[in-house]
Amino acid sequence: MGVKSKHPPTSKPFITPTNRMAEKRERNYNWEDPMKGAQAAKKMSGMAYLQSILDGQNPPPPIARTLDFEPVSMEEGKAVFAVTPAEFHYNPIGVVHGGLVCTLCDSAMGCAIHTQLAEGVGYTTLELKVNMVRPITAKTGRLICTGVVIHVGRSVATAEARVEDEQGKLYAHGTTTCMIFQ
Numbered sequence: 001m002g003v004k005s006k007h008p009p010t011s012k013p014f015i016t017p018t019n020r021m022a023e024k025r026e027r028n029y030n031w032e033d034p035m036k037g038a039q040a041a042k043k044m045s046g047m048a049y050l051q052s053i054l055d056g057q058n059p060p061p062p063i064a065r066t067l068d069f070e071p072v073s074m075e076e077g078k079a080v081f082a083v084t085p086a087e088f089h090y091n092p093i094g095v096v097h098g099g100l101v102c103t104l105c106d107s108a109m110g111c112a113i114h115t116q117l118a119e120g121v122g123y124t125t126l127e128l129k130v131n132m133v134r135p136i137t138a139k140t141g142r143l144i145c146t147g148v149v150i151h152v153g154r155s156v157a158t159a160e161a162r163v164e165d166e167q168g169k170l171y172a173h174g175t176t177t178c179m180i181f182q
Contacts, residue, residue, distance in 0.1 A: 050111055095137055113159050113176075
C-alpha cells in the first residue's frame with residue numbers, strides 16, 4: 001500500500017510549513033522565440049545552422065537556457081556541449097537528476113547527426129539509452145558531453161556520447177537512434 005500525502009490534491013506540491021521558512025532560492029532566465037531558429041534551420045545545412053547558433057545569428061534552443069547548458073563546438077559528425085551542475089538540477093535525493101545528463105547526451109548526439117544533414121533534412125530521436133556511472137552533484141564541476149556520429153543513412157542515424165569532467169573522468173555514456181526526414 002502506498003503512502004498518502006497529507007496535502008489535498010489542489011495544494012502546491014513540496015510546500016509545507018517547515019520548508020516555507022527555509023532559505024529562499026530563486027532562478028530567473030529568458031529565451032528567444034524558438035520558431036525563429038526552427039524556420040532558419042529549414043533553409044540551411046545542419047552544420048551551417050548549428051554554426052549560426054554558435055555565432056549568435058540564431059538563438060539557442062530554450063531547453064539549453066532552462067537546464068543551463070551550452071554548445072561548445074560543432075564539426076562534421078561531432079557536437080560538444082558543457083554544463084556546470086548546480087543545486088537547481090537536483091532530484092529529491094540530493095544529487096543531479098538523471099534527466100539533465102539524458103538531455104545533454106540527447107542534444108550532443110542529435111546535433112552530431114544534424115551536422116551531417118543537408119538543407120531541408122530533419123531528424124528526431126527514436127531511441128535514447130544513457131548509462132550514468134557515478135553520481136553528479138553541484139561539487140562535480142563542469143561536465144563536457146561529446147556526441148559522435150556512428151552512422152547516418154537515408155532514414156536512420158546512430159550516435160554515441162560520453163559525459164566527462166575536465167580531467168577526463170567518465171560520468172555517463174549513451175547511444176541514440178534517430179529517424180531522418182528527407
